Amino acid sequence: MKEIKAALMYDFDKTLSPRDMQEFSFIPSVGFKDPSTFWEEVNQFKNKNKMDSVLAYMYMMLKKAESADQPIRRQDFVQLGRQVELYPGVESWFQRINEFGKSLGIEVEHYVISSGLAEIIEGTSIAQEFKKIYACKFCYNASGVAVWPATVVNYTTKTQYLFRINKGVLDENNDADLNRSTPEEQKRIPFHRMIYIADGFTDVPCMKLVKQNGGKAIAVYGQSGDTSVAQALVKDQRVDFIACSNYEEGQEIDCIIKRILRHMAADAEMDALSCNQR
Numbered sequence: 001m002k003e004i005k006a007a008l009m010y011d012f013d014k015t016l017s018p019r020d021m022q023e024f025s026f027i028p029s030v031g032f033k034d035p036s037t038f039w040e041e042v043n044q045f046k047n048k049n050k051m052d053s054v055l056a057y058m059y060m061m062l063k064k065a066e067s068a069d070q071p072i073r074r075q076d077f078v079q080l081g082r083q084v085e086l087y088p089g090v091e092s093w094f095q096r097i098n099e100f101g102k103s104l105g106i107e108v109e110h111y112v113i114s115s116g117l118a119e120i121i122e123g124t125s126i127a128q129e130f131k132k133i134y135a136c137k138f139c140y141n142a143s144g145v146a147v148w149p150a151t152v153v154n155y156t157t158k159t160q161y162l163f164r165i166n167k168g169v170l171d172e173n174n175d176a177d178l179n180r181s182t183p184e185e186q187k188r189i190p191f192h193r194m195i196y197i198a199d200g201f202t203d204v205p206c207m208k209l210v211k212q213n214g215g216k217a218i219a220v221y222g223q224s225g226d227t228s229v230a231q232a233l234v235k236d237q238r239v240d241f242i243a244c245s246n247y248e249e250g251q252e253i254d255c256i257i258k259r260i261l262r263h264m265a266a267d268a269e270m271d272a273l274s275c276n277q278r
Helices: 035-049 053-067 074-081 090-103 158-167 175-179 201-212 228-235 252-276
Strands: 004-010 106-117 132-140 146-151 194-198 216-221 241-244
Touching: 004 158, 004 252, 035 053, 053 132, 053 146, 074 132, 090 106, 090 252, 106 158, 106 252, 132 158, 158 175, 158 194, 158 201, 194 201, 194 252, 201 216, 201 228, 216 228, 216 252, 228 241, 241 252
Parallel strands: 004 106, 004 194, 106 132, 194 216, 216 241
Antiparallel strands: 132 146
16 A cells, blocks of 8 residues: 555644743743743733733743843754653653654654744754754844844644645745645545644644644643543533643553544545445
């Protein structure tokens, strides 16, 4: 049977990592002992100016870095990524799932779709595991200092990246091919071979889109064991499964993903059998 492709797509903060990525080193570096104080200022600024929440935090990062006389360059953001902590099992997760998929005749691809910063994610120990990282980015002046948002990924704009993965139009600047009509049989990864993994309500549009089109959505919850958000997403039929954010072998999410991949392989085998009977 011909090898098929499947896409695992992840939010990052509180999905693969236990906290917002800015909290590990950036926020303390600009003078905040308590990260919640920084986020409170972001929210106040957002509400006062009726801003998009992602634009507000990116603006505040630049202003606080300037006030602390710490202009941020791209390599500085990448360096910050080296301080980001990950949930248990994340670092070995990708190879294990890839090998399991391969044993079923499935090539598994991994993608990040995050409202965090691409530059920080690129500095993490798992950056090389992703076929593509879709996240916010800054543009830089002639001195290499971050001065303005270049890409903003919020809870609604995240959905465009599902269609990019679906069609295989991965370049963010290629809107022409993304919007061109494409027959279903020519789409690189159909929605029913997509799995979306995230932690909260800001991912509902992506969860719903994947689920409604035959894919699977999974809500993860942290090590504290608070399942309230995840349970609400199940109740509202936004996700198919919930699981603790422990990615070690044999843990709940590991078992769920493997069962989904087995189901994909069985469906592909039945499709091939049906075609041979025509």
